[in-house]
Amino acid sequence: xxxxxxxxxxxxxxxxxxxxxxxxxxxxxxxxxxxxxxxxxxxxxxxxxxxxxxxx
Numbered sequence: 001x002x003x004x005x006x007x008x009x010x011x012x013x014x015x016x017x018x019x020x021x022x023x024x025x026x027x028x029x030x031x032x033x034x035x036x037x038x039x040x041x042x043x044x045x046x047x048x049x050x051x052x053x054x055x056x
Contacts, residue, residue, distance in 0.1 A: 001029060003039040010044025014055065022056060 026036045039050040050056045
């Protein structure tokens with residue numbers, strides 16, 4: 001599974017809530033045998049990948 005959402009502000013910096021949701025979905029996926037491959041945030045012409053940034 002890949003999680004993705006946008007930040008209308010244009011700032012792709014992950015919020016505390018973004019980090020928490022990623023952690024919780026990754027844990028839930030583990031229980032169900034579903035790998036969370038990445039969490040992607042789209043901003044104003046910028047894309048942030050949690051996997052590329054080492055955040056997961």
